[in-house]
Amino acid sequence: MDYRLGTGKNEGVPVTVRRASREALCSVHSGQAPPGREPCADAEPRAEAAIPKSPRRTVRTVTALILAAIMALTVTACGPDRGLKVSPEGNPSPSLFAPNTEAAGQANEPFSLDEVRKAIESSSGIAVTGSATETAKVVADCEDCLKFASPFLSGEQKFQLVTVANPKQRNEIIAGAVISEQRGEPRLELIATGNQLKVSPGRNGTLVVQEAMFADGDKACCPSGWSVQVFRLHDGRFEPGQRFTRLNGET
Numbered sequence: 023m024d025y026r027l028g029t030g031k032n033e034g035v036p037v038t039v040r041r042a043s044r045e046a047l048c049s050v051h052s053g054q055a056p057p058g059r060e061p062c063a064d065a066e067p068r069a070e071a072a073i074p075k076s077p078r079r080t081v082r083t084v085t086a087l088i089l090a091a092i093m094a095l096t097v098t099a100c101g102p103d104r105g106l107k108v109s110p111e112g113n114p115s116p117s118l119f120a121p122n123t124e125a126a127g128q129a130n131e132p133f134s135l136d137e138v139r140k141a142i143e144s145s146s147g148i149a150v151t152g153s154a155t156e157t158a159k160v161v162a163d164c165e166d167c168l169k170f171a172s173p174f175l176s177g178e179q180k181f182q183l184v185t186v187a188n189p190k191q192r193n194e195i196i197a198g199a200v201i202s203e204q205r206g207e208p209r210l211e212l213i214a215t216g217n218q219l220k221v222s223p224g225r226n227g228t229l230v231v232q233e234a235m236f237a238d239g240d241k242a243c244c245p246s247g248w249s250v251q252v253f254r255l256h257d258g259r260f261e262p263g264q265r266f267t268r269l270n271g272e273t
Contacts (some may be wrong), residue, residue, distance in 0.1 A: 129170035176227025
């Protein structure tokens with residue numbers, strides 16, 4: 023493997039309650055009235071004097087106010103969730119999967135870093151899921167390139183996680199390896215490789231792998247995009263899920 027060097031807006035809509043206006047029931051000139059009716063100017067005081075306010079009308083008014091309030095609350099509830107945190111493009115999805123890893127215990131248990139190194143070397147980088155022979159060579163040749171990361175649980179089973187740095191630039195991760203315990207011995211479950219890799223435990227016993235994506239002309243410091251893939255444990259094997267890629271602003 024050639025490792026790089028240095029490498030919808032909802033708004034409340036007012037509800038208009040239309041009622042037949044008194045003017046609509048009157049003729050254009052107040053002195054005129056349809057047959058059988060008196061002019062509006064004279065009808066108003068008589069109506070107020072003759073017809074007291076009905077309890078039914080009061081109930082209707084209160085009901086209308088309650089319905090208007092319910093509709094306003096409904097529109098507000100359908101708006102965007104202000105509590106949702108969206109990660110920036112430079113540090114996307116893995117933060118959304120971050121679980122509590124305290125239950126998994128110490129990173130160097132049950133196996134030490136030397137025991138994990140020997141397991142990777144002896145397997146020649148052939149993991150239960152996938153293979154990465156170049157990674158095994160780096161682990162064998164560069165003692166300081168192998169580091170522990172946060173362990174994680176899948177059910178009650180613990181998995182240790184180690185990262186492998188680029189020998190030419192130690193601050194760049196080129197691989198992540200998952201180790202399990204089988205009959206008291208370390209077993210290499212998975213090796214994920216890539217440029218400027220970020221590996222982290224995910225929810226429900228998953229592993230989230232983020233990789234930098236380079237377009238033609240990109241410098242090692244400035245990749246044009248990223249790719250995120252989630253590995254899930256299924257029938258004793260870590261299987262890759264759907265990959266999400268964003269390059270040059272397009273997903």
